[in-house]
Amino acid sequence: MSTTFLDSIVELITKTSTDLPPDVRAAMAVALAAEEPATRAGQALTIIAQNIDQAEACEGPICQDTGMPTFEIHVPVGANQIWMRQQIREAVAEATRRGKLRPNSVDSITGENSGNNLGPGTPIIHFDQWEGDDVEVKLILKGGGCENTNAQYALPAELDHLGRADRSLEGVRKCILHAVWKAQGKGCSPGAVGVCVGGDRTSGYLHAKEQLFRTLDDTNPDPRLAQLEASIMAEANRLTVGPMGFSGNTSLIGCKIGALNRLPASFFVSVAYDCWAFRRLGVRLDARTGAIKSWLYREDAPSKPMLAPEVVAAGFPRTGREISLEAPITEDQVRSLKVGDVVLISGRMFTGRDAVHAHLMKHDPPVDLDGSVLYHCGPVVVKDEESPGSPKPTGEGGWRVTAAGPTTSIREEPYQAEIIKRYGVRVVIGKGGMGPKTLAGLQDSGAVYLNAVGGAAQFYARCIERVEGVSLMEFGTPEAMWHLQVRDFPAIVTMDAHGNSLHKDVELQSGQLLEAMGGG
Ligand code: SF4
Numbered sequence: 334m335s336t337t338f339l340d341s342i343v344e345l346i347t348k349t350s351t352d353l354p355p356d357v358r359a360a361m362a363v364a365l366a367a368e369e370p371a372t373r374a375g376q377a378l379t380i381i382a383q384n385i386d387q388a389e390a391c392e393g394p395i396c397q398d399t400g401m402p403t404f405e406i407h408v409p410v411g412a413n414q415i416w417m418r419q420q421i422r423e424a425v426a427e428a429t430r431r432g433k434l435r436p437n438s439v440d441s442i443t444g445e446n447s448g449n450n451l452g453p454g455t456p457i458i459h460f461d462q463w464e465g466d467d468v469e470v471k472l473i474l475k476g477g478g479c480e481n482t483n484a485q486y487a488l489p490a491e492l493d494h495l496g497r498a499d500r501s502l503e504g505v506r507k508c509i510l511h512a513v514w515k516a517q518g519k520g521c522s523p524g525a526v527g528v529c530v531g532g533d534r535t536s537g538y539l540h541a542k543e544q545l546f547r548t549l550d551d552t553n554p555d556p557r558l559a560q561l562e563a564s565i566m567a568e569a570n571r572l573t574v575g576p577m578g579f580s581g582n583t584s585l586i587g588c589k590i591g592a593l594n595r596l597p598a599s600f601f602v603s604v605a606y607d608c609w610a611f612r613r614l615g616v617r618l619d620a621r622t623g624a625i626k627s628w629l630y631r632e633d634a635p636s637k638p639m640l641a642p643e644v645v646a647a648g649f650p651r652t653g654r655e656i657s658l659e660a661p662i663t664e665d666q667v668r669s670l671k672v673g674d675v676v677l678i679s680g681r682m683f684t685g686r687d688a689v690h691a692h693l694m695k696h697d698p699p700v701d702l703d704g705s706v707l708y709h710c711g712p713v714v715v716k717d718e719e720s721p722g723s724p725k726p727t728g729e730g731g732w733r734v735t736a737a738g739p740t741t742s743i744r745e746e747p748y749q750a751e752i753i754k755r756y757g758v759r760v761v762i763g764k765g766g767m768g769p770k771t772l773a774g775l776q777d778s779g780a781v782y783l784n785a786v787g788g789a790a791q792f793y794a795r796c797i798e799r800v801e802g803v804s805l806m807e808f809g810t811p812e813a814m815w816h817l818q819v820r821d822f823p824a825i826v827t828m829d830a831h832g833n834s835l836h837k838d839v840e841l842q843s844g845q846l847l848e849a850m851g852g853g
Contacts, residue, residue, distance in 0.1 A: 338417070338623030341616060342424035342470065345625075347433045349472045349614040350399050352389045354630040356548040357611045358639060360586035361385070364523050364609075365639070367582040371652055373825060374581030376675070379650045380786045380823075381576070381609060382639035384738075387791040389636060390645075392433075396521075396610040396788040397713050397736035397811075398476035399434040402456035405546065407469040409620050414460045417468075421458055425450045432715040432735045434474075436810055444688065446809030467626060471546055471615035478741045478764075478787065479520035479608040483541075484512040485534060488600040494847040500600045502561055505530050505590075507851070512604040513569045513585055514847050517578040518765030518836055519741050521608040521787030525549060525587030526565075529603045532593035537603035544589035545607050546615075548630065551589075558590045568850055572843045576609075577787055578765060579825070580839050586611075610788040648795070649677075649823045657821070661704025662759040664779035670826050672833040676783060678760065678822040681801065682706040686740050688812035689805060690748040693756070699804035699814065702756035709745060709763030711811030712737040713790070714800070732800040734817070736790035739764040742782070750774025762824050766836030775830050783824035784835075796822040 353361075365382055368375040388395040402425055408414060426449040428434045438447045438455040450456065463469075486492075486508040488500045495511055498504035509528055516524065527544030529537045553559035565588040575581025586609065595601065615629030638645075652675070658666060660680030670676065683700060685693070685707050713736035742749075742763030749771045752758060759780050761767075764787035775781060785793060802816040827835040 338618065339420045339424050339427070341618055341623055341625045342421055343427050345470060345472055345614060345616050346402065346424060346428040347392065347431070349474055349612050350394045350428070350433045351392045352614075352636055353385050353395060353610070353612065354614055355636055356550050356630065357586070357609075358385065358636060360549050361523075361609060362639060364576065364583035364586060368576070370650065372581065373579040373673070374576045376650055377576045377579055377786045379640075379644075380789050380792050383645050383648075384789040384792040385639050386645045387795070391791065393791050393794070394433060394435065394713055394736040395612060395790065396476060397435055397711060397738050397790040398478065398740065399437060399713070400474035400476040400612070401437070401480065402434065402450065403473050403475065403542070404456060404458045405471040405543070406458065406460050407463040407465065408460060409466055409468070410462055412468065412620060418458055421456065422451055425456050432713055435711070435713045435736070439809070444808075446812070448809065466620060468618040468620050469615065469629070470618065471629065472613065473542070473545060474612040475542075475545075475607055476610065479516070479524060479606045481741070482512070482516040482520040482606045483538065484508075484515065484604045485537065486602040488602060494844050495851045502557065505602050506561060506565065508602040509565050509588065509604060510568060510572075510847060510850060512606065514572060514574070514843055516606050517574045517840065517843065518743065520606045521610065521764065522574055522578060523576055523583045523586045524606055524608045525585065525589070525611055527605040527607070528588070528590040529601075530590065530592040531595035532601060532603070533596070533599065534601060536593055537601045538605065540591050540593055541603040541605040544591050545605060545611070546613060547589045549587040553590065555592070558592065562588045562590055572846050574839060574843050577784065578836060578839055579784075580842070608788060649821070655823070658760075660706045660760075662706065663704065664759065667759050667781040668779050668830045670781050670829055671831065672826055672829050672835050674826040676824055676826060678706055678762075678824065679820050680706070680818070682708050682817045682819050682822070684708045684710045684712060684813070684815040684817065686711050686812055687744055688808040689814050690745045690752060692805060692808075693752050694748055698756055700816065702758050705756075705758050706760040706762065707758050708817075709740045709742045709761070710737055711740055712794075712815060714810050714815065730800070730803070732803065734794050734797050734800060734815070737794045737797060738788050738790035739785040741765050742767050746771055750778075753780045754778045766827055766834060772828055772832060772834050772837075775828055776832050779830055781826055781830055782828035784827040785824045793822065796820060
């Protein structure tokens with residue numbers, strides 16, 4: 334098979350990371366049509382649609398979190414799996430070098446990033462033999478925000494708002510609705526769920542993730558599960574969690590349920606949540622040469638653009654009510670903002686996520702954070718040596734940001750209020766909202782939390798004019814503190830300095846609706 338196999342896998346990774354499959358695009362188009370364009374949900378979905386088209390056009394990652402590469406492979410009897418595994422690992426490293434995958438493999442003991450997505454357990458590669466003559470390779474890239482929202486229930490169980498879930502399909506229904514409700518603010522909605530009823534704890538999670546390889550528009554061959562899938566879709570979308578948890582008509586774009594036998598004493602329901610950036614593709618390879626013979630998921634239905642090219646080129650859909658802010662930002666400016674305001678940020682912005690927040694609790698910041706904008710983001714950043722004539726200006730050290738959406742903010746809840754107070758941060762940008770400690774801190778110190786649209790990595794990368802520097806590079810690319818110069822970076826105030834939180838309101842409202850569904 335020589336190097337053709339490796340090239341085919343690099344091509345598969347590149348397309349999976351940058352080109353959303355047709356069935357997911359179709360589901361997102363339905364979601365877009367279901368929202369009024371001038372609402373928060375409508376604006377968020379327009380940004381997402383622009384982002385999908387931009388990613389395909391520039392072959393850049395749809396979302397900066399390119400997830401855990403998971404390969405499901407069928408091989409003919411006699412195929413050399415040892416060699417293939419090694420080639421796949423090399424392909425993953427190559428795709429990382431090209432900026433199609435973010436370095437995402439971290440030593441769990443030391444926290445050190447391997448830099449090439451290789452390490453114990455990464456990537457995940459499963460082989461199965463089949464009677465076919467070809468090699469079939471399927472790949473899913475599922476990011477941390479949605480992976481963290483996976484849930485496993487051991488029935489019978491007591492669930493918030495829904496009461497007791499028994500060992501029955503009615504109990505399974507409650508678990509799935511509960512998981513969708515709990516995912517708000519973490520996995521970027523609208524999302525899809527793969528579910529396994531039964532199995533043991535390990536096989537249940539695996540089978541749930543395998544359901545995500547089904548197309549969103551297929552019909553479950555088991556009529557009982559088909560009916561459950563349809564009713565979950567209808568009910569979950571009545572929860573009004575909406576795109577990005579902004580409240581709206583679409584919370585779920587797919588529900589796929591499988592079942593495994595279980596031990597008499599166990600009854601697990603495992604739920605694998607995937608976000609709108611549902612990146613999954615596959616290829617059939619010639620087993621002799623390694624060349625791509627056909628694509629799965631997109632062969633019969635090539636990707637259709639989400640939007641007209643002029644809408645993509647126009648950038649952020651403005652209403653005229655946006656508020657422009659230039660960093661550094663004053664306390665008076667942030668105290669004048671209220672939940673629902675749409676803000677366009679210009680000037681200097683610093684990225685900071687888990688490692689930076691932990692560091693700032695024990696050390697002085699490497700830059701002056703007074704009046705600053707702190708962005709919860711782990712960008713994809715590449716050295717631009719290979720394209721010196723790129724139209725996008727590079728910055729300090731020849732760095733170029735190729736993907737830069739927000740990461741889940743709630744992970745920083747233990748630190749955020751203290752960091753705001755200690756260093757004078759005025760604006761925090763992330764996704765999904767934060768908790769009561771941060772809300773109180775915003776009020777006390779005079780700061781505001783803005784929600785950017787999760788996963789819109791290409792859209793936000795275009796708001797970055799240049800990289801001005803980087804600190805704490807020892808934490809690895811995604812965790813370092815990047816100094817970015819931005820222009821008209823749009824985000825919505827979802828937690829203000831007056832004690833208001835959109836996230837709290839949506840959670841309360843959707844919780845009441847969930848309670849009403851408790852009786853079935
Ligand atoms: S779209 Fe959101 S949840 Fe999905 S991988 Fe990106 S940041 Fe994570």
